[in-house]
Amino acid sequence: MFTAFARAFKTPDLRKKLLFTLGIIVLYRLGAHVPAPGVDYAKVQQCIDQSDSGGLLGLMQMFSGGALLQITIFALGIMPYITASIILQLLTVVIPRLEALKKEGQSGTAKITQYTRYLTVALAILQGTGLVATARSGALFQNCSVADQIVADKSIFTTLVMVITMTAGTAAVMWLGELITDRGIGNGMSILMFISIAATFPGALWAIKESGKLADGWIEFGTVILVGFVMVALVVFVEQAQRRIPVQYAKRMIGRRSYGGTSTYIPLKVNQAGVIPVIFASSLLFIPSLIVQFSGSTAGWSTWIQDHFVTGTHPYYISVYFVLIVFFAFFYVAISFNPDEVADNMKKYGGFIPGIRAGRPTAEYLSYVLNRITWPGSLYLGLIALVPTMALASFGGANQNFPFGGTSILIIVGVGLETVKQIESQLQQRNYEGFLR
Template sequence: MLTAFARAFKTPDLRKKLLFTLGIIVVYRIGTNIPIPGVDYRNVQTCIDAAQANQGLFGLVNMFSGGALLQITIFALGIMPYITASIILQLLTVVIPRLEALKKEGQAGTAKITQYTRYLTVALAILQGTGLVATARSGALFQGCPVANQIVPDQSMFVTITMVITMTAGTAVVMWLGELITDRGIGNGMSILMFISIAATFPSALWAIKEQGNLADGWIEFGTVMLVGLVMVGLVVFVEQAQRRIPVQYAKRMIGRRSYGGTSTYIPLKVNQAGVIPVIFASSLLYIPALIVQFSSSTAGWATWVTKNLADTGATAHIILYFFLIVFFAFFYVAITFNPEEVADNMKKYGGFIPGIRAGRPTAEYLSYVLNRITWPGSLYLGLISLVPTMALAGFGANQNFPFGGTSILIIVGVGLETVRQIESQLQQRNYEGFLR
């Protein structure tokens, strides 16, 4: 593997892509440590060092921002507004005929939808930035901290607007950096930034487990958590690589004097066809009601119920709803990304067929049947892997935002495998050994 890395850096164009990606990552990490104007950075650090941060509401955004949210930096919102905007646009594509028509137009339609996503990202950044500033001013961001009310000393309208504009501009810059990685670097830019944000919280979270432990100065708890984390990573890698291969046979065709076709291939249907998208969808959907309550500062009965049952990641209602949302979004995302009828039509057009299955509608029905059967274990796996680590590690002070929690471990492994796969494909264009022998 080290030889493959050395060979990758010896290839000029691949080396440029890797160095460009690393440069963007450095810029992103610098931005996550620059505080915005109007914030007393010493008071923020005092509250963070006291480990009294209330991550029940903003925990998901804080994880995706690499801890920048609780430090109230220029990249405090991270890529969460972009993720939410992408989710909303994908859901609206199924409902609004205009967006569905744009999706079918190819590259031009996709570019238009991407532009809509950018506009919606800025709007959501303004909304979430305003909510974060209001929370920081009221002292609710750090519950129990004696200087929580002094995080924003000057609460004038000008300072508030400046803070919101700065965070919105930071979100736009993060979105731009992600698109630069996608265009000129290696891998999907937004996924890479998400990977880096989550990985950045690993050292501090693991060391906190050691500091809070009681057995052998915390080393036993630390070793146990590391062992559980390695087992979970291995399980996730095993399931993520699992797939059902449906054999496809192409009949021979005579065009002039030449014979084409007659080959055998397969359709790879992954057990987890939707990847980590359902987990992000479910997390974002549960985050929105809690954000509305925090933004409205309401004390009504519904607001209290939302705060108690949805904002608290350990609440029974939150866990049950989170699990069922993951299962629902797994089926929903697979339904909108894989069309059995379209695949069957393309196979029939080029003379392909599944052995034992007639071409056309029977093939579509068979593909739909197989897809539903493998989506069930895939969706249940996503739901369990997102909840089991949270409950199993609760004794060590872990929660949903712990690095080896369900959401983070799925994203880390999924993005890591995809990035390695892209580097391997780049290497295979120049030699046949690939990334791993």
């Protein structure tokens, strides 16, 4: 990886793209530390030191690079865009109009991207309103004595200014991500997501060292680093694993030319769903605690939810979390990969799987293989999301959003691998030494 970056900096046009990407990243991180209007920054820092976040709030805090709880202009980060993208991807299967746009190629993709932008702004308004209302009521931070004083001016005008500022910040983040995609290296939104998560690593690791008891915390610190490297190696191994379905194309004569006669393969990844099932499961499990928080009830049901579904270490929470991850892995794979469509396209262009008849038998075979590899992929997702939490809970009270937890590691490794692949592909396009020889 480091060799690829070193070679890229020696290439003038790639060096410009890398420096442009780094400049956008600096702007993004600066915006993540500028407080929104009407926020008492000193009291926010006091509450952050006294409180802990988990569940969906902790997930959003991670995706915003620590800007959410500090209530900055980039407090919402890229979470509205991620949510809008997932919603549009799910609706593509349900709404025929979106499915037709997806098949139109570049023009249809541009239209879906435009819809994603509109939905991102709408979600930013909703999430910004919820964040400001929660901050005004003092419910944003638990066990903080000055939580209700974070927003001193509770007038409608100040609330509107805060919501508009956060919505504009989300639009600016979306624009910065698109600039990286167009003029930089890699996918812009993925790069910003990578930076947001990586930005929380140093503080979290140092907190583990400060709370450690063996050799002033250095033993716990070193153990966490070692386990982190092992997890990264495991995730890289599984993320690169794939089942290759061989495909052959029959020769066709069109005029005097012969087409086809080639062989290729369909790569089916073991983890076809990526990190989406973990995000879905975390979001769904946060709903019960959210209901209890806003209801203010002290009944038996609310106490039971607080005891079993808030801490993240109770067996009930772990079991339900694991089952939801496995379910959403199968659900997302089912809507993102259509065996019937792949089989029809193969049949249309004269392709076939050796030993399998074209058409319906091919679709059934692809579905059979996909289900078999989704099982280990879904179990891997569940384990990678839960084992770090359980194993590292003794080091600084790690929760489900621990830096070396499943969601953060999956995203960082996935984005890192994809970015390095793009850099290497662009380097190969500019290196003609092998052809000249």
